[in-house]
Amino acid sequence: MEDSRIALPIGTTLDRYIKKKQDEFQFATGELSQLLRDIALAGKVVNREINKAGLINIVGAIGTQNVQGEDQQKLDVLANIRFTRALSKGGEACAVISEEDDEIVDLNNEGRYVIAIDPLDGSSNIDVNVSIGTIFSIFRRVTPVGSPIQEIDVLQKGSEQVAAGYLLYGSSTMLVYTTGHGVNGFTYEPSLGEYFLSHPNMSIPEQGKIYSINEGSYNSFPEPVKKYVEHCKESGHSARYIGSLVADFHRNLLKGGIYIYPQTAKDANGKLRLMYECNALAFIIEQAGGLASTGTQRILDIEPNELHQRVPFFVGSKDMVEKAESFFN
Numbered sequence: 001m002e003d004s005r006i007a008l009p010i011g012t013t014l015d016r017y018i019k020k021k022q023d024e025f026q027f028a029t030g031e032l033s034q035l036l037r038d039i040a041l042a043g044k045v046v047n048r049e050i051n052k053a054g055l056i057n058i059v060g061a062i063g064t065q066n067v068q069g070e071d072q073q074k075l076d077v078l079a080n081i082r083f084t085r086a087l088s089k090g091g092e093a094c095a096v097i098s099e100e101d102d103e104i105v106d107l108n109n110e111g112r113y114v115i116a117i118d119p120l121d122g123s124s125n126i127d128v129n130v131s132i133g134t135i136f137s138i139f140r141r142v143t144p145v146g147s148p149i150q151e152i153d154v155l156q157k158g159s160e161q162v163a164a165g166y167l168l169y170g171s172s173t174m175l176v177y178t179t180g181h182g183v184n185g186f187t188y189e190p191s192l193g194e195y196f197l198s199h200p201n202m203s204i205p206e207q208g209k210i211y212s213i214n215e216g217s218y219n220s221f222p223e224p225v226k227k228y229v230e231h232c233k234e235s236g237h238s239a240r241y242i243g244s245l246v247a248d249f250h251r252n253l254l255k256g257g258i259y260i261y262p263q264t265a266k267d268a269n270g271k272l273r274l275m276y277e278c279n280a281l282a283f284i285i286e287q288a289g290g291l292a293s294t295g296t297q298r299i300l301d302i303e304p305n306e307l308h309q310r311v312p313f314f315v316g317s318k319d320m321v322e323k324a325e326s327f328f329n
Contacts, residue, residue, distance in 0.1 A: 014040055014175065014186045014195035021181070031092040031112055032138065032163060032179070038093075039115075039136055040175055040195060042086035043167040046079045046119075046134065047188065050126070050169050075126055076100055079119035079134065087115055094141055095149045097307050099276055104307070106149050113162075114139045114153050116276040121166075122244025131170035133246025137280040138163040154307065158279035158300035166246050166280065176202070176250070178287040183253075199254075204290040208256025208317040212241045212248045220265035224295065224327035228260075231323070245272070249281055249315065253288060258316035258324060262295065270294070270312035274304055278313050291321035295328045 018033045080100040087093040094111030099118045116137040141153040165177025173188035185199030211232040242248050248259050263270045282292030282299035292299040292315040
């Protein structure tokens with residue numbers, strides 16, 4: 001081995017990076033920094049459970065449905081418990097809303113932040129060993145600290161997010177997040193138990209060559225979506241669809257592309273949830289130079305009216321999203 005390669009530096013840890021960047025937070029009290037650490041820690045625990053899922057009988061459905069009417073997987077429930085417990089013990093969060101819970105989970109009236117989370121996105125892919133993820137949004141509460149949590153604290157527009165991110169559990173585990181000052185990705189090194197900065201200042205190409213959509217539902221797509229899909233084919237774009245939102249989003253973020261989950265005959269308002277899926281990814285993609293839309297409206301401008309609100313979702317490279325929107329116009 002060449003001398004120049006011996007004891008190469010392994011990079012900046014997540015904890016050190018958060019401390020270094022803390023002054024960029026609008027309210028630099030250290031609480032938001034701790035929230036990000038709490039989420040990162042819970043992600044390590046969930047990553048461990050996922051990696052041994054096939055060995056300890058925690059794959060498959062648990063036999064119940066969540067508020068969405070979807071069959072809950074065993075790891076859905078486990079991940080929800082892990083993240084909620086970590087946020088509760090941290091003390092900075094006053095409430096959590098989750099895909100797996102019907103109502104607001106009230107944690108601590110003294111907390112200053114509200115967390116919206118999809119604890120395990122794409123969990124039906126666990127049984128076939130396909131990449132899955134966690135998506136989270138962080139909002140600053142509106143009502144005074146110490147008072148009971150109110151719906152106004154939770155139902156905020158995506159533009160009010162102070163941080164958002166996702167964890168991707170794949171060939172390697174990554175944490176990608178933004179606090180409104182660009183997007184950075186950290187890869188988990190399991191032997192050291194640390195996340196290291198591996199993808200600084202992430203940006204998405206303005207024009208991509210990938211479109212990600214479930215074409216099995218093509219016949220029930222709105223006409224503008226059908227026309228855009230045909231445009232993609234005529235333009236020689238590649239179809240890539242994993243079926244795990246985080247995985248599809250992450251690939252397109254790195255390589256350029258568009259992810260689409262439109263309204264269909266079955267899901268007239270779309271299927272993806274505004275509060276704990278679309279808002280977070282919209283914040284990230286805009287910080288990376290891309291766009292997120294319903295096809296007719298910017299995602300981050302939507303005024304939410306319920307916890308589990310669904311919306312159509314077009315997210316990715318700027319030119320591709322604008323082109324998709326043009327078919328609606």
